[in-house]
Amino acid sequence: MGHVSATGRCEMSGRSIDVPVSQWAFFGVSALLFAVSAAVTIVDAASMSAMGEMPMPGGWAMSTAWMRMCGQTWPGVAASFLGMWIVMMVAMMLPSLVPMLWRYRQAVSGTDEARLGWLTVLVGSGYFFVWTAFGMVAFPLGVALAALEMELPALARAVPLAVGVVVLITGALQFTAWKARRLACCRETPGRCLLVPAARALPADAATAWRHGLRLGLHCSYCCAGLTMVLLVAGVMDLRVMAVVTAAITVERLAPRGERAARVIGAGIVAGGALLIARAVGLG
Template sequence: MEHVSATGGREMPGRPIDMLVSQRAFFAVSALLFAVSAAVTIVSATSMSAMGEMAMPGGWTMSTAWMRMCGQTWPGLAASFLGMWIVMMVAMMLPSLVPMLWRYRQAVGGTGEARLGWLTVLVGVGYFLVWAALGVAVFPLGVALAALEMELPALARAVPIAIGVIVLIAGALQFTEWKARRLACCREARGRCLMLPASPAFPADAAAAWRHGLRLGLHCSYCCAGLTMILLVAGVMDLRVMAVVTAAITVERLAPHGERAARVIGAGIVGGGVLLIVRAVGLG
């Protein structure tokens, strides 16, 4: 039953309670999804680590993520890699994605709670579809490079220095205006890259939700380009590297001064890249 408020508008008595329940359900589902994806990622990484790595010329080891095991087909290896990649990305990106999903839910307020839930799911699926596509592109490149490194010892010996150089470049990228623009889009900064309207006028339909998820995924994959490179070259299934990259992504997205945080992170990455190069030259 409706009643007239003191301001003359009509209110639904159960609406505040419904919104509170919806809010709690949203954060509970997000926490559960993060916990499950993190647990699966840890189990997968531990299982792969137990299989051992291949010692390579130059004093480094190659992950089995790029190698076909006995009795395993190439499609099977690709499917296994893609599955691990998607679950890993859910665990790594969800902490910084949840606030963006919450802002989306606020922007499309006024629709039914059940419909709002499905629209939120569509945004999330669109977002992670972009990361899945990146995994599809990364796998053949990783396999090809691994094959070349096993066939060419000279190339394998150059890998430690190459890793240091890539890490150094990734750190330098944190200081660029390009990074600042992409980060502003991920943070939906007002005045720089506002992807949602200031007023609750965002279309509450499936097509708009899908497009918004894809746009978020593209912007955030661009923003994470340097950090993703570090993940790939330093250990795609290394739990320590994953934890550090996840922390860096979350801090620069959610910290009050994101650009400043990105530069601080970049300084640390540059220092790490220099140390890796010095170490590689010393071992060589």
């Protein structure tokens, strides 16, 4: 067994291994941020669940995330949704973002630890800015679609079938060359769209850090487009759906053979979509 000294020296089996304090701080802060965001997401989901759902024609129920409740204003509803969305994205994406942030830290040279910490925060902020923008687009579209479903019973009855078709299509997307290229970018596979130069020399300035975070966020949003769509159509505040999507994103990013993992995940999603379609047409 071993222990870590106050100076950041890991002493194991009579040997001393120097471990930078910044490394412990980076992973410690990341773990704390994940734990807090996950806890807040669970509380938000429980609060949303307590508000109930609206039964709709076709045997399904609409989430209150897309509705304005008594006493609420639309700006207030939008702000509430966006806050929940950001916290949820942090909880869902942070496990797969941490390795990318670590590669960035290794690629920045010639800077002190305090500045490196702030640059890392800027990269993360740029990354989640992209996901915030995604939520800002998703909310009005979701509200508009919910309004149409409440006004048109025929459209509402078609929702279970439409959800199954969307899930089936997103599962099939996991098998495409497009998905493989996007996943290679996120995993930074050698020769496949490296986001950090092989020479490992990125300028240690705020503008570069922000742009790098934006690039990471854009590539991640492309790669996760199908899985994010599953989240939106299957239950944006459903903890079970969030857990499954989070696990899928993390596994395909971090597993030794990510492309194979993506195909296995795709097979599961296709099967789920087929089951949803069968139930919608009365065969399940």
